[in-house]
Amino acid sequence: MQTMLHITTLHYLVLGAALFLLGVIGVLTRRNVVIVLMSIELILNAVNLNLVAFSHYWQGIPARFGGGPLALHGQIFSILVITDAAAEAAVGLGILIAFFRNKETVNIDEVNLLKW
Amino acid sequence: MAPVATPFFFYLFAAIMVIGGVMVITRKNPVHSALALIVTLLAQASIYLMLYAPFVAGVQIILYAGGIMVLFLFVIMLVSIERSMKEQTFNSQRVVGVIAAAALGALFISVYVHGKNIFPEGVPAMGEGDNTQKVASLLYGQYMFSFEIASLLLLVAIIGAVVMAKKRI
Numbered sequence: 001m002q003t004m005l006h007i008t009t010l011h012y013l014v015l016g017a018a019l020f021l022l023g024v025i026g027v028l029t030r031r032n033v034v035i036v037l038m039s040i041e042l043i044l045n046a047v048n049l050n051l052v053a054f055s056h057y058w059q060g061i062p063a064r065f066g067g068g069p070l071a072l073h074g075q076i077f078s079i080l081v082i083t084d085a086a087a088e089a090a091v092g093l094g095i096l097i098a099f100f101r102n103k104e105t106v107n108i109d110e111v112n113l114l115k116w
Numbered sequence: 117m118a119p120v121a122t123p124f125f126f127y128l129f130a131a132i133m134v135i136g137g138v139m140v141i142t143r144k145n146p147v148h149s150a151l152a153l154i155v156t157l158l159a160q161a162s163i164y165l166m167l168y169a170p171f172v173a174g175v176q177i178i179l180y181a182g183g184i185m186v187l188f189l190f191v192i193m194l195v196s197i198e199r200s201m202k203e204q205t206f207n208s209q210r211v212v213g214v215i216a217a218a219a220l221g222a223l224f225i226s227v228y229v230h231g232k233n234i235f236p237e238g239v240p241a242m243g244e245g246d247n248t249q250k251v252a253s254l255l256y257g258q259y260m261f262s263f264e265i266a267s268l269l270l271l272v273a274i275i276g277a278v279v280m281a282k283k284r285i
Contacts, residue, residue, distance in 0.1 A: 007126045010228065011271045012167070015130045017155075017224040019137055021217050026141035028213030029206045034192055038153050041138055045160055048172075056167040064261045072250050075172050076259050077276070079251070082172075082179055082267045087273030093191045094280030100195045101283070107200060109207055 012053035020046035033099070033106045037092050044085045048078040124168060132159040144205050146192045150185060157181045171248045 009109060019042055026039025055074025061067025136156030143149045157180045179212035221226055 004235075007122050010124065010232070011130075013162070014228060015133065015163075017221070017228070019132055019175070021221045021224070022137035022141055024220060025214060025217045028165050028216065029210040030141060031145055031204065031207045032200050033147050034188065034195070035141065038140055038149055041142060041153065041180075042156070045157065045180075046143075048158070048176075049160060049163065052164055052167050052172055052224055055169065066260065070250060071168075072253075072254055075169050075251055076254050076262075078169075078172050079175060079255070080259075080262060080266050083270060086179060086184055089187055091174050091276040091280065093187060094277035096191060097194060097281045098131045104196075105199065106195050106197075107203065 009053050009057045013050060016046040016049040018054070019043075019049065031107050033096050033108050033111075037089065037096070038107055041046075041085060041089065044081055044088075048081050049099055051075070051078040051103075053083065122166065129159045129162045129166075132156070133163070142205075144201060146197055146200075147189070149194060150188050153188075154181050154185050157185070162177070167246065171251050 012078060015090065021041035023039045026042065027036055027052040030036055030039065053074075054076075055072055058067045058071040060068055061071070064069075098105065099111065103110060133156050136152045136159065139152035140149045140156065143152065157176060161173040161176040161181070164170075164176060
């Protein structure tokens, strides 16, 4: 009960792992390309959650070990990951539109031109 | 100011996030998935606020829930969803996919159980009030080069998206 009521960094990591697994299941099992891209967004969000949780943890570490209130590196990394997610979504949806124009479908099983 | 009822709000937002994630990967209609993903992202912004990262929470709401999800909804409206609504939701490798994800989850659980003493325990210190200022001074100071690379990446992504989506250049 004490561990349930005391939110540590590990709780945030477990939540991030759960979201990551949901994203992996979505990528592996869905047939709609749009939802596969959304699952990738879920995975990136799980990574962001871990980064911000570790950033919060480092702020509680003494400054001589590299921590302190100025140790916001995890938040910087999460902002860069969000930038990356935006770029990935734009390019991925552009590819999706080009694909839909050629094949009239959004089913990922029909994207097999390069399949060996 | 001391945080109020942190465990309750953590479990509330964690439950919203997990339920939203399950909805994202199980709904047949992509619009429903997008709305569930927006709910998940907003709950995650609340979790960021609990972690004393208000700037990242704002970026999450403005850029993710406001920008990327609108892009997703536009594309869902551009492509026709009538045909995919009639088809099967999951593909033929769904059992293998869930088993692989379960194996990955078992790996995570074993790492977290065995590394419980390595992983941080105890209450982290409270963050400062001027979070945005510190993030900015780090972003424009120590991480200047990464910042420029990110802007270049966005430029390349814009050009790539236009080249992909345009009929004739």
